[in-house]
Amino acid sequence: MRFVYLFCWLFLPLTLWAQTPFTAVWSFEDNQSSSVSHPNINAGGPALSGVNIPNVGSYVGGQVGRAVNVANWSTSGCNLSERVQFTVQPVSGQTMTLTQFSFYFNRSSSGPAQVLVRSSVDGYTAQLYSQAVADNFQQAVITLSGPAYTNQSGPVSFWITACSNAVSGGTLRLDEVTFNGTVTSSPLPVTLLYFTAKPEGDRVQLAWATTQEINADQFRVEHSLDLTEYTTVGEITAKGTTDERQYYGLTDLNPQPGINYYRLKQIDRDGSTQVFKPVAAIIRDSEPVVTIYPNPADTDRIHLRLWNADDASVRLLTITGQSVSGQLQRKSGEADFRPFQPLSAGFYWLEITTNNQRRTLTVLIR
Numbered sequence: 001m002r003f004v005y006l007f008c009w010l011f012l013p014l015t016l017w018a019q020t021p022f023t024a025v026w027s028f029e030d031n032q033s034s035s036v037s038h039p040n041i042n043a044g045g046p047a048l049s050g051v052n053i054p055n056v057g058s059y060v061g062g063q064v065g066r067a068v069n070v071a072n073w074s075t076s077g078c079n080l081s082e083r084v085q086f087t088v089q090p091v092s093g094q095t096m097t098l099t100q101f102s103f104y105f106n107r108s109s110s111g112p113a114q115v116l117v118r119s120s121v122d123g124y125t126a127q128l129y130s131q132a133v134a135d136n137f138q139q140a141v142i143t144l145s146g147p148a149y150t151n152q153s154g155p156v157s158f159w160i161t162a163c164s165n166a167v168s169g170g171t172l173r174l175d176e177v178t179f180n181g182t183v184t185s186s187p188l189p190v191t192l193l194y195f196t197a198k199p200e201g202d203r204v205q206l207a208w209a210t211t212q213e214i215n216a217d218q219f220r221v222e223h224s225l226d227l228t229e230y231t232t233v234g235e236i237t238a239k240g241t242t243d244e245r246q247y248y249g250l251t252d253l254n255p256q257p258g259i260n261y262y263r264l265k266q267i268d269r270d271g272s273t274q275v276f277k278p279v280a281a282i283i284r285d286s287e288p289v290v291t292i293y294p295n296p297a298d299t300d301r302i303h304l305r306l307w308n309a310d311d312a313s314v315r316l317l318t319i320t321g322q323s324v325s326g327q328l329q330r331k332s333g334e335a336d337f338r339p340f341q342p343l344s345a346g347f348y349w350l351e352i353t354t355n356n357q358r359r360t361l362t363v364l365i366r
Helices: 002-018
Strands: 019-026 041-049 059-061 066-071 083-090 095-107 114-119 129-132 138-143 156-164 171-184 190-200 203-213 216-224 231-237 246-252 258-268 273-275 279-283 289-292 302-307 313-318 326-331 334-339 346-354 357-365
Touching: 019 041, 041 171, 083 095, 083 171, 095 156, 114 138, 129 138, 156 171, 190 258, 190 279, 203 216, 203 258, 216 246, 231 246, 289 346, 289 357, 302 346, 313 334
Parallel strands: none
Antiparallel strands: 019 171, 041 083, 059 066, 066 171, 083 156, 095 138, 095 171, 114 129, 114 156, 190 203, 203 246, 216 231, 216 258, 258 273, 258 279, 289 302, 302 334, 313 346, 326 334, 346 357
16 A cells, blocks of 8 residues: 555656646737747637627727727627637647636627627537626636546637627627636657748748657648638648658648648547647738749759749859750749750759849759
């Protein structure tokens, strides 16, 4: 019996050490961004449905600093399709336990009369909180417990819904929306060196590298516009088990103008998954992009992407500066430079002029 007690005593500090507290906060200091205290927790939102943040008067004085105005609520009753959604999710193969969800709220003079809160853990069926809305700020504090909020590996979302009996909808004001909980560390099947998303015209080049893999089956890259809903961009088979550095990459051919978010998901051979923190890429339609792909190139063809650079002139030079004769075959957004004679292996300069600007790219012929 002494051995059992000693065994528990020795391992208790390790268990406690693996659980790290975290907070995720939306302070609404004239913006909608969140701050998260732990690198393995991702925060998404606010996602608005049926309501909006007005262009004028978006932010007002709050309980702490500023608060956000949410408008366009129905003028009678409670409509659950009108809501503000906040989400937290563990990444990098970790799990989280949520202990509390809280926020400050009040209303404009003709704003909603009641606020309700529901959670994704039961499909938004149960009402976790209900309170009349006053003119002064008050705080909603919702204690979370039970298996639905314990050691979760996926996202957990909360809806804030407002009900009104007013003639006009008015606004509901939110401030200091906060999640509290703990992150439980677990052994990682994959050690990620980096994951990047690089915009190139109307495409995004995605690349990542690992320094160790254990029973890894595949990698999946997913795309989102709001850090809430994700769709699959593509999948690549993993190396499996290795302690050598591995490099991977793929291209998103259909990003949207503006901010695009990408996350990397690793799937083990036993079906378990590990999700890494998202990265962002901004697509600007008007920027010219000139790249060589693939590089190294073949002896009889150098392929170019000429996004917003259809008027570009191209000249191929040897490493000593001699011009190489050839023909540029153009098509929308792309081109092929085909030399009249097969090129010798080695390095060349590709000189590209567009919009009165000249760029020189290095191309390797294999």
